[in-house]
Amino acid sequence: MILGEKIGLRARHESDVPVLHSELYDDVATRARADSRPWRPISPGSDQSPFAVTEPSDEAACFSVVELESQELAGEALLWSIDTHNRTAHIGIALRPTFRNRGLGTDVLRALCEYGFAVRGLQRLQLETLTDNTPMLAAATSVGFTHEGTLRQSAWVYGTYADEAILGLLVRDWTH
Numbered sequence: 001m002i003l004g005e006k007i008g009l010r011a012r013h014e015s016d017v018p019v020l021h022s023e024l025y026d027d028v029a030t031r032a033r034a035d036s037r038p039w040r041p042i043s044p045g046s047d048q049s050p051f052a053v054t055e056p057s058d059e060a061a062c063f064s065v066v067e068l069e070s071q072e073l074a075g076e077a078l079l080w081s082i083d084t085h086n087r088t089a090h091i092g093i094a095l096r097p098t099f100r101n102r103g104l105g106t107d108v109l110r111a112l113c114e115y116g117f118a119v120r121g122l123q124r125l126q127l128e129t130l131t132d133n134t135p136m137l138a139a140a141t142s143v144g145f146t147h148e149g150t151l152r153q154s155a156w157v158y159g160t161y162a163d164e165a166i167l168g169l170l171v172r173d174w175t176h
Helices: 016-025 028-034 104-119 134-143
Strands: 007-011 061-067 073-083 088-095 124-130 146-157 160-170
Touching: 007 104, 016 028, 016 073, 061 104, 073 104, 088 104, 104 124, 104 134, 124 134, 124 146, 134 160
Parallel strands: 088 124
Antiparallel strands: 007 061, 061 073, 073 088, 124 160, 146 160
């Protein structure tokens, strides 16, 4: 387990899948803000579920987030599009509704940076988020990510286009 101050990142368990699927995927309006792919009906038991337990991969690292104090499942965190040649990856996090606005996002980002930089030996981490996602922007900035640009009207979000912010963090700028 990768430990933060308030959370731990651990392997996904089969028992996590229905909870994550119900609270993070089946909320269509919220999921549309978090994923560039269109929502489609998928059952929690399907191997097509974005939360399905899979074998380890060089291209992605999917974690379940556990709140240390309660030992409850708080959400998911992942590194995706891991590029071992350029030593880069993208970051994604999603917290269950009852765990939002409690300062966990910053801790999750720190733990993902620890994993990406210290464990995987990456040199750059990147995240993309909607420009109105102020909690994610604040968490990323507090961890050391730099706003590198805005992709205007690049995300189709539940019936309208939205701007996306791109933020990056280099290992040399990472303070752990």
